[in-house]
Amino acid sequence: MRFDFLEQAQRLIAIDSVSSRGTVAIAEHVAGLMAAFDLEVRLEEVLYRGVRQVNVIAEKGPVTRDDLLLNTHLDTVAPGDLAAWTACGGDPLRAVVDGDRIYGLGSADTKLDFLCKLKALEGFQQTPFHHRAALVGTFGEEIGLVGARDLVDRGYFNFAYALIGEPSCLRPIFAHKGLAVWEITADLVPGPPPVEEHVEMMEVVFPGERAHGSTPALGRNAILAALDCLVGAARRGRAPHVYGLAGGSASNVVPDRCTLVTAHDLAFAEDARAAGARIEPMGAQAGRPLDCVEVLADLLEALRELEARLAQAKDDAFDPPMTTLNVGLIESREGTVGLVFECRPIPDLSLEEISEHVGCLDDRLAPRHPALSIRVNNVRYNPPMRDARGGVLYAAALDTLAEMGLPAEGRTKSTCTEAAIYGQVGIDTIVFGPGVSEGNAHRSNEHNFLSHCEKAIAFYTRMIDRFCVRN
Numbered sequence: 001m002r003f004d005f006l007e008q009a010q011r012l013i014a015i016d017s018v019s020s021r022g023t024v025a026i027a028e029h030v031a032g033l034m035a036a037f038d039l040e041v042r043l044e045e046v047l048y049r050g051v052r053q054v055n056v057i058a059e060k061g062p063v064t065r066d067d068l069l070l071n072t073h074l075d076t077v078a079p080g081d082l083a084a085w086t087a088c089g090g091d092p093l094r095a096v097v098d099g100d101r102i103y104g105l106g107s108a109d110t111k112l113d114f115l116c117k118l119k120a121l122e123g124f125q126q127t128p129f130h131h132r133a134a135l136v137g138t139f140g141e142e143i144g145l146v147g148a149r150d151l152v153d154r155g156y157f158n159f160a161y162a163l164i165g166e167p168s169c170l171r172p173i174f175a176h177k178g179l180a181v182w183e184i185t186a187d188l189v190p191g192p193p194p195v196e197e198h199v200e201m202m203e204v205v206f207p208g209e210r211a212h213g214s215t216p217a218l219g220r221n222a223i224l225a226a227l228d229c230l231v232g233a234a235r236r237g238r239a240p241h242v243y244g245l246a247g248g249s250a251s252n253v254v255p256d257r258c259t260l261v262t263a264h265d266l267a268f269a270e271d272a273r274a275a276g277a278r279i280e281p282m283g284a285q286a287g288r289p290l291d292c293v294e295v296l297a298d299l300l301e302a303l304r305e306l307e308a309r310l311a312q313a314k315d316d317a318f319d320p321p322m323t324t325l326n327v328g329l330i331e332s333r334e335g336t337v338g339l340v341f342e343c344r345p346i347p348d349l350s351l352e353e354i355s356e357h358v359g360c361l362d363d364r365l366a367p368r369h370p371a372l373s374i375r376v377n378n379v380r381y382n383p384p385m386r387d388a389r390g391g392v393l394y395a396a397a398l399d400t401l402a403e404m405g406l407p408a409e410g411r412t413k414s415t416c417t418e419a420a421i422y423g424q425v426g427i428d429t430i431v432f433g434p435g436v437s438e439g440n441a442h443r444s445n446e447h448n449f450l451s452h453c454e455k456a457i458a459f460y461t462r463m464i465d466r467f468c469v470r471n
Contacts (some may be wrong), residue, residue, distance in 0.1 A: 001036040005119055005453065006102075008033065010095040012111040013104035019075040020051065023139040023147075026074045026111075027054035030137055034058045034118065038125045039135070046150055053139035055147050057156075060121070061129025061468055065160060068133045068467045069427065070121075070460070071148065071418055072114040072165030073141030076106040077442050078249040080210050080256050084444035092444075100449050107448040108435035113165035116434060116453050120460035129468045134159070141418055142252065144380050148418035152425055161393045161467060162429040163460070164419040167441060167448070170406060170455055172397040173431035176413040176420070177214065177318060177344045178384035180354050181251045184299065184339045184361065187373040188291050198284035200264035201243060205278045211254040212442040213326040214344045214414040219254030219443070223247040223330050223339075224300075226258040229275045231297040233268050240265035241289035244332050251328035251342045251380075253442045258330065263289070292337050295369055302364040303327065303341065309357050315346040317412045319438075323349055324414070340379075344414055347384035382416040383424060391428040400462045406455065413437065432459070 017026040027043055034041045039058040046053050056074070061067075079085065079092040085103075088094050092105035102112070114137050121135060140146030151157070166173070206226040211219025226247060233239045240262040247258025261282070262268060269279050303325065311322040329340035345354055358376060365374050388394050389410065402408040415437060419429045434452030 002122055003033060005115060006097070006450070008115055009102060009112055012115060013095040013106055014093050016093060017075050017106065018078050019140055019143045020078070022051045023054050023074050024052050027056040027137060030074070030114065030118070031056050037122060039121065048140060048146055053147065055139060055151060056137040058135045059132055060124070061132040063158070064131045066131045066467070066471065067159045068131065068464065069159040069162040069422070070117045070133065070135045071162055071422070072110050072117060072137060073139070073147065073418065074111065074114060074137040075139050075142050076109065077142050077253055079105050080249055080253065080444060084210070084256065087445040087447070100451050101447045102450060103445055103447045105446060108167040108437070108446055109441040110165045110167065110433060112435070112448050112453055113167070113433040113456065116456040117165065117460050119457045120464055123461055124464060124469070127469060131468045131471060133464055133468045138418065142250070145382055145418050145421050148421040152421055157422065157425040157427060159427050162419070162422045162427045163393070163463065164417050164422070164429060164431045165433045166413070166415070166417050166431050167433050167435035167437040168411065168413065168431055169436055170401070170432070170434060170452055170459070171409060171411045172394055173413045173419070174388040174394055174410045175317065175347060176385040176415060176417055176431065177346055178420070179252070179342060179344060179380065179382040179416040180351060180378060181340065181342045181380035182358055183377050183379045185375045186295055186337050188295070188335050188337060198286050201261055201282040201285045201287070202264045202269065203280040203282055204260040204262060204269070204272045205280065206258045206272070207276055207278070208254065208256040208258070210256040210443045211439065212415060212437065213252035213254060213328060213342055214324065215320065215438055216254050216324055216326040217320065218439050221327060222255045222258040223327050225275055226260055227296055227300045229272055229277070230260065230293060231300055233271050234293045234297060238267040238271070239293050240268040242292055243287045243289055245337070246331045248329040251326070251340045253328060254326060255328060290332055290337070292332070295365070295372060296337070298365055298368055299339065302361050306357060306360055309360065310343060313346065313349060315348065318346060318414055320414065322346070344416070345384070347386060351378070351381050383420040385417065385420045385423055385429070385431070388423070388428070388430050391430070393428045394430050396463065396466060397430055397432065400459060400466070403462070404455065404458060
C-alpha cells in the first residue's frame with residue numbers, strides 16, 4: 001500500500017493537535033495509516049494535566065545496539081488570531097497549496113516531517129532490516145518536551161542514533177539553545193471601590209505580530225506594547241483605573257494580542273489609539289480596580305534590565321547570538337497579576353547562572369513593594385543540545401546530503417528540541433527537517449515547501465537504508 005503525500009498532509013493539518021487539547025486524534029489517525037505497512041504499531045496514552053495525550057510508536061526490525069530512532073512531535077502551538085491566517089482564509093487547519101508552498105498550522109512545525117519519515121519507511125515494506133527503525137510521534141513538545149521525557153522515563157532510549165524532526169531548511173542541526181520559563185505572580189492590594197455602583201468601561205486591544213519565542217525581534221510583542229502605553233500614561237499623570245488585563249497564548253510565542261479593561265478614559269483612549277490599539281466600549285460594569293500600574297511599571301523596567309544583562313554573553317554560532325527573552329503571557333485574576341516569560345540561553349549559560357540573573361527581579365521589586373507578595377518561580381527548563389559534530393550520525397548526514405547534491409553543511413538552532421532529551425541519555429542525535437523555522441514557525445501563515453518534503457523523504461530513505469538495511 002502507498003499513500004498520497006499531499007492528501008495526507010492536508011488531513012494531518014486538518015486535525016487539531018494544539019498541545020493543551022491533546023494528540024489522541026492525530027495519533028490514532030497516523031496509527032491507522034501505518035497499520036497497512038510492515039510495522040509494529042502501538043499507542044502509549046498518558047493523562048497530562050488532565051488532558052489525554054498519546055505517543056504513537058511504529059517499529060520494524062530486530063532490537064540491536066545500533067538502532068535508529070526517527071522522532072517527530074505531533075502537537076502544535078495555538079494558532080493565535082485566526083484573521084491573521086490570510087493564506088488559509090482565516091482557518092489555520094485548512095491546508096492551502098500555492099505553488100511550492102503548503103500553508104497551515106503545523107505544516108513546518110512539524111506534521112509534514114512526520115509524514116516524510118513515514119513516506120520513507122513506506123519504501124521498505126518488503127525489505128528486511130538488520131537493525132531496528134522506530135518512527136515515534138510525540139505529544140507535548142511545545143509545552144516542555146513532555147512526550148519525549150515520558151518515553152525516556154519509561155526506558156525507551158535503547159537506540160544508538162536519533163533523527164529529531166524540526167524545520168531546518170534541510171541542514172543538519174548539531175547544537176541548539178536551551179529554554180528556561182519563569183512565572184512572576186504579584187498579589188495586589190485591593191484598589192479602592194468605584195464611587196459609582198457601575199463604571200463605564202472600555203476594552204483596549206493592542207495588536208502584535210506573532211513570532212517564535214526564540215526570535216522575538218522577528219515579531220511585535222502586544223503585551224509589551226500594552227504595558228508601554230499604560231506606563232507611559234501613568235508617567236504623564238493620565239493612567240486609567242485598570243480592571244483586567246490578558247495577553248498571549250504561550251510562553252514560546254511572541255503575543256499578537258493583549259487586552260486591557262479600563263475605566264472609560266478619553267485621554268488614555270487617545271494614547272492607546274496612537275499606539276495602534278482598538279477601543280471597544282463596554283458600557284456600565286461593576287468591578288473593583290486593580291492597583292497594578294506602579295508594580296507593572298517597575299516590572300517592565302526590571303525585565304528590560306534583565307534582558308540587557310542576559311545579552312552580554314554571546315555565542316556567534318547562533319542567530320541571534322545572545323540569550324533572548326520573550327514575555328509570552330500576562331493575566332489578572334482575583335486580585336493577582338501573573339506574567340510568564342522565557343529565556344533562550346546559549347549552551348554555555350547554565351540554569352544556575354540564569355537564576356542568578358533573574359534574581360535581579362526580586363532584588364528590584366521587593367524593596368519597592370513591601371506590602372505585596374511577589375513570587376518569581378522557574379516553571380520549566382529544557383536543556384541545550386551540545387555539539388554533535390563528532391558523532392557518527394552527523395557525519396553520515398553530511399555524506400548523504402553530498403550524495404544528493406544538497407549543501408553538506410550543518411547549522412545551529414536557537415529553539416530547543418527533543419534532541420537534548422535523547423542526547424542526555426547517550427544517544428547520538430541530530431535535528432533535521434524540511435521547511436524554515438525562523439520567521440515561520442509559531443507564526444500566522446506558517447508554511448512548508450513541497451520540494452523540501454520531497455528531498456527530506458529521499459534523505460530519510462537513504463539514512464534508513466544506511467543504518468538499518470546495509471549496515
